[in-house]
Amino acid sequence: MRVQHRHVIYVQGYDPRGLAQYYRMFRTELRKFGRLYNLATTVSRPKGPPDGESASWTIETAGDGWQTRTDYDFLRWEDLIQRDLAWPIWKTLAYAIAIYWRLVFSGTMGRFWSAHWRFATFISYPHILLLNEAIWSAGVAWAFGFGLQWLGIHGFLVGASALAVFVAVLGTLLKTTENLSYLLYLMSDTIFTWQFSHGQRPDWDARIDRFARHLVTVAQTSDAQEIVLVGHSSGSFLGSEILASALKLDPELGRHGPRMVLLTLGGNMPIVGFHRAATGFRDNLRRLAIEPSIDWIDCQSRKDVMNFFPFDPVAGHGIDAGKAKRNPTIVPVRFREIIRPEHYERFRWKFFRVHFQFVMANERPHAYDFYMIVCGPVPLKERVNQPAAALAMASTEPQTRENAWQKLDLGPNSALNDKPEPVIRRLG
Numbered sequence: 191m192r193v194q195h196r197h198v199i200y201v202q203g204y205d206p207r208g209l210a211q212y213y214r215m216f217r218t219e220l221r222k223f224g225r226l227y228n229l230a231t232t233v234s235r236p237k238g239p240p241d242g243e244s245a246s247w248t249i250e251t252a253g254d255g256w257q258t259r260t261d262y263d264f265l266r267w268e269d270l271i272q273r274d275l276a277w278p279i280w281k282t283l284a285y286a287i288a289i290y291w292r293l294v295f296s297g298t299m300g301r302f303w304s305a306h307w308r309f310a311t312f313i314s315y316p317h318i319l320l321l322n323e324a325i326w327s328a329g330v331a332w333a334f335g336f337g338l339q340w341l342g343i344h345g346f347l348v349g350a351s352a353l354a355v356f357v358a359v360l361g362t363l364l365k366t367t368e369n370l371s372y373l374l375y376l377m378s379d380t381i382f383t384w385q386f387s388h389g390q391r392p393d394w395d396a397r398i399d400r401f402a403r404h405l406v407t408v409a410q411t412s413d414a415q416e417i418v419l420v421g422h423s424s425g426s427f428l429g430s431e432i433l434a435s436a437l438k439l440d441p442e443l444g445r446h447g448p449r450m451v452l453l454t455l456g457g458n459m460p461i462v463g464f465h466r467a468a469t470g471f472r473d474n475l476r477r478l479a480i481e482p483s484i485d486w487i488d489c490q491s492r493k494d495v496m497n498f499f500p501f502d503p504v505a506g507h508g509i510d511a512g513k514a515k516r517n518p519t520i521v522p523v524r525f526r527e528i529i530r531p532e533h534y535e536r537f538r539w540k541f542f543r544v545h546f547q548f549v550m551a552n553e554r555p556h557a558y559d560f561y562m563i564v565c566g567p568v569p570l571k572e573r574v575n576q577p578a579a580a581l582a583m584a585s586t587e588p589q590t591r592e593n594a595w596q597k598l599d600l601g602p603n604s605a606l607n608d609k610p611e612p613v614i615r616r617l618g
Contacts, residue, residue: 203423208268223561286377331356402435426457434474444483
């Protein structure tokens with residue numbers, strides 16, 4: 191069972207740039223992928239239904255001794271995200287600050303710190319930055335008020351003027367530094383995840399249901415050998431919700447047609463699952479943990495402060511799936527091994543750039559390669575189980591490739607059709 195046709199359904203995270211930016215990145219990174227492995231690649235233009243909730247394109251990839259076609263669906267949320275970001279600044283700040291302190295006093299922030307202190311620091315960062323900007327703005331306002339008093343103006347006018355200056359300076363700082371700080375964006379993200387975990391986003395829930403029906407339709411009609419549902423960043427918990435909803439619509443989802451794999455990259459599931467109100471979300475995680483017809487691969491990186499590492503998305507939520515647990519398979523990824531040293535040093539402290547490396551092209555051949563997962567001939571589960579053999583498939587030497595296929599043993603009785611116990615696998 192060498193994959194000749196794969197269907198990928200990509201669930202983006204909380205990113206307002208959406209389709210246009212992602213497709214440009216995908217096309218650029220695909221060319222880099224082709225050059226790295228000396229492959230021929232072509233990608234079609236994106237097409238989408240009239241509702242604009244998704245877009246699709248096709249990738250053709252050919253290497254020595256193999257060729258694949260990938261149907262790629264991009265599920266869109268940017269209209270909902272842009273609507274969130276259009277809130278007035280004062281409303282975003284007030285709501286996000288209130289949520290942050292509720293996280294602190296409810297103990298949820300403490301759970302974040304215990305699970306992954308780097309993520310807890312990252313989620314606190316915009317509030318620390320806001321405090322710093324507020325202090326500078328207050329200093330300017332105080333100096334302005336002092337100047338009024340020196341001119342002989344006293345009383346209510348001084349206080350009102352100083353307050354107006356404070357608001358004006360703080361607002362200006364927030365707007366002019368947003369492209370560097372992402373403060374307002376991160377606070378909007380905090381608001382969204384709070385609302386989502388507490389069942390206060392019916393617009394997102396309705397779209398998840400529509401995407402679940404799309405997944406069911408693909409599984410029932412596609413002639414692909416493998417369907418990979420990819421969730422990056424916040425797309426990890428959105429993707430798991432889509433798959434869980436699809437299983438409710440069709441409990442036989444992974445038992446007919448293509449093999450079904452959930453691939454979560456740089457996941458941050460606790461920002462939903464750690465809330466006490468998110469009982470339905472944790473129930474869905476348990477369902478995925480024990481579902482025998484679904485493979486779930488969860489890739490994490492220590493270097494990425496925007497994901498939880500090391501973290502079991504099931505046990506880490508206090509879910510006891512018992513002996514029936516078979517998912518997820520946790521795969522640690524070291525970006526230092528897939529990026530040339532001189533480039534790695536340039537972006538290692540750029541947190542968003544590091545976070546997106548999960549879905550960008552490698553600069554060095556490695557068993558973890560997003561574009562080889564999308565376009566290569568080896569099924570994802572086998573790529574994880576036999577990383578060295580999967581990497582050897584990119585070789586230009588026919589005997590090396592043949593030896594790799596023999597090791598992978600991709601036949602009707604192969605390990606691909608077995609369901610191993612969940613493990614932590616290190617690629618490379």
